[in-house]
Amino acid sequence: MKVGKVKLIGLLAGLLLTALIGGCAKHPLTNASVTSVETDGHGKISMGDTAYIHYICPCLKTYRVQKEIQISGLPAIPAQSIWIARFNNAKTGETYLVNDNYHLQLALVMRNGAINPVKAVAQFAGMKKSRTWPLSSPSDSTALQPDGYSFNSPSWKLQYLGLDKENNKVLRFSISNISGSETIGQVEYNHNLANGNSFVIKGVKFEVLEKGNDGTLAYSYSANE
Known part of the structure; x- marks a missing residue:
């Protein structure tokens, strides 16, 4: 397994998102950061590949969209875009992935490692909070793959x-x-x-x-x- 490259998502957007969801009872979201990253592993690499990345936590998991994902009623999720797992929904067990280039108040909804086909995108702030949008094609639910971690420290x-x-x-x-x-x-x-x-x-x-x-x-x- 080759260690993938990590792309850092803007921290200012995360701070704004935290402020937006504060006190929202309909979305009991908690911080999805992790305090440590597994440091044991193995890989097979070629010349020019990254062999190892050391993270200083707290860290946030990141995911890469493998193909363009069509959302009913919303713009498509771009292929190769990076989404950061910033929140956990304590009520449903889902993880909310955000990308500030897509929308500050919308999140991809992941459960058990896949996009929820019925509630693929959820709005967790603003005038229409709690609104959701489904995948146009349920088969796209697996078009999301782990891509490493973001990190806040050197x-x-x-x-x-x-x-x-x-x-x-x-x-x-x-x-x-x-x-x-x-x-x-x-x-x-x-x-x-x-x-x-x-x-x-x-x-x-x-x-x-x-x-x-x-x-x-x-x-x-x-x-x-």
């Missing part, structure tokens, strides 16, 4: 640059510090497999499981507590 990522041209036992990586949506610093890190298959970067242990002849790299990672 973080970092590890990118695989491929094998060293002079020594194919040397793996080349770049470590990028991230603040918001910007990269604020980048350094190169090389690991020689002659010294072992594992290495530690900023408290995270990486282990090379297989180095493919095609340049791919299978690996695992875990927090080094």
Whole structure:
């Protein structure tokens, strides 16, 4: 599984949304942020792929729309748009996903990992709060896939640059510090497999499981507590 790229959704929109829903009894929405992100995993990557992204929580899950989704009575949800899981509906168990480029008072409604086909979009603020709109095609309910997390604090990522041209036992990586949506610093890190298959970067242990002849790299990672 390859770690996907994360796109940060505007935090100002989230603050405005919180103010809009305050005291709304019809929509008992609570903050959907998570306090930690799983730090154990594995992947298989090619040159140029992101191997790992470190998040500093609280974080919010993000989802990517895989195809254009038609909503009865509303503009279509654009393909490849990123939606952030900002609220949980304590009454229904649904999660409300927002995208400030689509509408500040409307949310995609997700339940059990899929869009609710009958109540695909819900309005949770404004004059018509509690109004809902269905999917034009119920089959579009699965057109939403996890895309990582947003983060509010500086973080970092590890990118695989491929094998060293002079020594194919040397793996080349770049470590990028991230603040918001910007990269604020980048350094190169090389690991020689002659010294072992594992290495530690900023408290995270990486282990090379297989180095493919095609340049791919299978690996695992875990927090080094």
